[in-house]
């Protein structure tokens with residue numbers, strides 16, 4: 001199956017093996033059309049006007065937001081629109097942790113986190129004097145559940161937040177969120193659980209209502225949607241009780257403003273929309289959700305699992321390559337990263353680029369992971385719904401040239 005014909009970029013670059021999907025995905029025509037159509041037919045500011053276009057724009061925004069929330073198995077008001085996963089994770093830090101975490105409280109993250117799930121907590125710790133504690137990984141790049149239990153046992157009620165990546169953007173590891181939630185309950189830790197879903201939302205069916213977590217962050221641009229829009233899913237009870245508060249303030253989110261105070265909008269969805277939202281991008285993301293749904297998330301997961309297995313199998317035949325992350329295909333999803341013996345990752349990527357193979361090289365915003373494993377940089381090939389085994393064949397063929405150039 002190939003969906004490339006739905007993506008205009010492959011008409012511009014028909015030979016391109018685009019294997020940098022963990023960084024961002026290409027956009028289908030349906031998403032471009034939805035955004036263009038919004039600007040051509042319905043552009044006006046939302047929620048403030050009574051004229052026709054304002055009404056059309058508000059309807060487009062509201063319906064799109066509803067669509068995105070449903071895609072993730074969440075209620076409409078559990079979805080806070082953000083610019084991306086980074087802003088969503090910062091939203092947890094500013095809108096929840098700032099108010100609820102205090103000196104000596106512990107935030108648990110793993111060593112495989114993206115910087116977006118590390119730096120906001122380091123900054124919070126400077127403000128609130130909380131402690132950031134890292135869970136170790138096993139030798140094959142999985143969360144070390146024994147170390148996790150050990151830390152649950154050591155820090156006990158001090159732990160107020162466990163914030164974990166769902167699918168690692170570097171190792172490809174698919175973390176067992178269900179098992180982790182069960183362990184937190186087993187140790188009776190009364191903490192909130194946040195999931196960085198930037199790399200799971202594009203590849204897995206997410207049902208927020210059944211995940212047993214409090215927060216889930218994602219980026220639209222990694223799941224075929226436009227850049228500039230993402231979301232934070234927040235459990236309803238945290239919003240109703242105002243345990244989670246808005247972190248951006250201004251027009252749009254208010255009921256009334258007086259010189260000495262503001263009454264905020266009682267509508268949970270609107271309370272978090274400060275200022276003019278990026279309506280066209282929300283419309284585009286809803287179109288991306290539609291596109292993914294029409295294919296079916298289960299089918300997408302199967303397809304990407306097959307590609308990952310094929311890439312693992314073919315890459316492991318090249319003696320100079322050391323694959324990082326779990327070798328058990330069941331434990332990983334949608335990307336394979338590796339070290340090429342004796343050649344810097346950027347040089348490998350340059351050689352591949354000459355043959356129109358686009359991969360990412362560097363630390364992939366996971367410096368603590370790279371430092372702890374002694375990798376200067378790694379090369380990552382990552383897949384999306386439109387990726388094919390031919391793309392991987394091109395990658396392998398181009399990789400074989402590296403040896404002839406550098407040895």
Ligand SMILES: Cc1ncc(COP(=O)(O)O)c(C=O)c1O
Pocket residue numbers: 022023084085086087114116117165167168169196198199219365
């Ligand atoms: C796991 C993970 N979390 C967070 C992010 C940040 O996403 P964004 O740059 O869209 O905010 C990324 C981006 O690569 C990611 O892979």
